[in-house]
Amino acid sequence: MLILSRKKNESIIIDDNIEIVVTDIEEGKVKIGINAPKNVDIHRKEVYKLIKESNKEAAKSDRVDLGSLGDLFKK
Incomplete structure (x- = not known):
């Protein structure tokens, strides 16, 4: 770690x-x-730690059924 002194x-x-x-x-x-x-x-x-943890949790979520995902794009 670099430590520097600074004034106002x-x-x-x-x-x-x-x-x-x-x-x-x-x-x-x-x-x-x-x-x-x-x-x-x-x-x-x-805040950065919370974002990282939230991203890890989102990545753990159940896999999406590709067939169901395709239904979302049907008209």
């Missing part, structure tokens, strides 16, 4: 196109801003 309004650049900016520091909390391309997903870690 200072930033870090990642991979030439992601900027992390320290926007505020107060009462033991740091607020950051993130400038990144729209195709880059950004989540808080706890």
Whole structure:
């Protein structure tokens, strides 16, 4: 893990196109801003974990009967 010190309004650049900016520091909390391309997903870690777990559960669901699936497309 790389650990960097930054002051308010200072930033870090990642991979030439992601900027992390320290926007505020107060009462033991740091607020950051993130400038990144729209195709880059950004989540808080706890939300990211929930998304991953949800995707794993969805992948475990019962297999679909292909015959029944074909019925959905019949007019």
